[in-house]
Amino acid sequence: MNQSDRHTKEGFSLPDQYFEQSAKQMLRRIQEEGFETPANYFDALEAKIHQKKTSKTKVFRLIPIKWASAAAVVLLAVGSWVFLMGDHSESFSEENELVYLEYLMTDPSFITEQDLEFYFEEEEEMDDETLFEYLEEEELDWETLEEFI
Amino acid sequence: MTAASLNNKYDYFLSDIELIALITNRETANKGFGLLLNQYQERLYWHVRRIVLSHEDADDVLQNVFIKVFRYLPNFKGDSSLYTWLFRIATNEAIGLIKKRKPNINLPDDEIKEEVVAKLKSDPYFNGDDAMLHLKAAIASLPEKQMLVFNMKYFEGTKYNDMAEILETSVGALKASYHHAVKKIEMYIKEVQY
Structure with a gap:
């Protein structure tokens, strides 16, 4: 097209x-x-990536035990959470979650404490003045308000 | 760069389903992958470049992203759009790289800004003026989520709903993060001016 x-x-x-x-x-x-x-x-990028993906052979890497255990704990926790919280009447996105986790597992050095913090990061608290300024600038909706009340 | 290159890149747009069908068929995999690259490489590149800042890093990240995409696309179930999935992987890879580059995350903001200014000034692939230099420094000193939201909103014009899917958070939280980011950047720009 x-x-x-x-x-x-x-x-x-x-x-x-x-x-x-x-x-x-x-x-x-x-x-x-x-x-x-x-x-x-x-x-030139396409040729470069094609070359890289065809030349890349599967290499078994030694995973530091610390990361292997951390990853296993995360997998187990997420798996249990998905199972317990999920609506079992339909198959939902757990397969994608697993693909994503598998992706994370391919490079355990990728999972750092900061990554976990990032995903579970608490929003910064706003002081009253900033909150009022913010509410004035943004359209009010309950979802936003509930996060601060 | 590239002035002319953007215009030719968007001649073909295939749907997610069409792209996946091509890539997962052994006979058409390379062709499909080429089309996927053609369709997304520039948008992903600029998204990543704004996070990692240097061209070399952006290039590394982008190559890794597409190699991972090629490897995992056959397992992609389509619960989110391909666009969301690609941007999520690219964001994670780019953030992963800057964390490796910045082992000391507790560096004071001023030092981060000075470092970024020095880095960009010596970068042969950056020619922004002083205002842009300081804007980039201010963005780099923001907490990650605020930095991502600011870049995606201000430079890329991404809708909050799309951003919420990519970053897996609520629209409300994103609006708040953007607001925080704008305030901090304004404050820094005022400091630099006076």
């Missing part, structure tokens, strides 16, 4: 040059940020 096909797909229409404009807007923003890449970086 090319861009002109997309203009009429399912009866929807969109402003002329919409995708070109949005690409230009994205580009302008990036240029304002001052970030650059080497010339033709994106053109």
Whole structure:
């Protein structure tokens, strides 16, 4: 499907040059940020990744026992939680959770204390003044209010 | 960079289902993977670059992300969108890398900002002006979640709902994080100006 096909797909229409404009807007923003890449970086990336993924053989790594135990505990805890809390009348996203956990397990060095903190991080408390400013700027909704009350 | 490259990258958009079908079929896997790269590589690259700041790091992270995606895509069940899944992996990989780079996370904010300013000034792939330099330094000194939310909202224009799925948190918490981030950045920019 090319861009002109997309203009009429399912009866929807969109402003002329919409995708070109949005690409230009994205580009302008990036240029304002001052970030650059080497010339033709994106053109060469595909070949680089293809090469890397085909040359990568499966390597068995020694996992430090500390991380192996930590990962096992996390897996067990999450598994139990999923089992206990889940609605067993339908199969829900536990398979994806397991895929994600499997992904984490492939690189145990990835699971650090900070990672765990990140996932279970408490929101910073707001002082009253900041809270009022915040509520003035944002639309009030119960979900937001309940987090602070 | 790249001025012309963005325009050509979005000629083809395949649905999640189409991409997954191509990649999980042995005969079309490489073609499908190429299309997946074509469709997502730039958005993911800039998302990662804003977190890790240097091109070399962004390149490393992006390659790892796509290799992991290729390896795990056959198991992807589609409970979240491919976009969400890719951004989640990219975010985790990028955060993982900056943690490895910053063993001392208790560094005072001022030192983090000075470090970032020095790093960007010496980076051949950064040409931002002073204002952008200080903005990047202020962003880098934010707590992780605030940094992610600020980048995604301010630079990438990501909707709170999409962000909530990627970062697995509530819209309310994200709005609060963004608000905190803006206040801290404003305060730092004022300090730098006066």
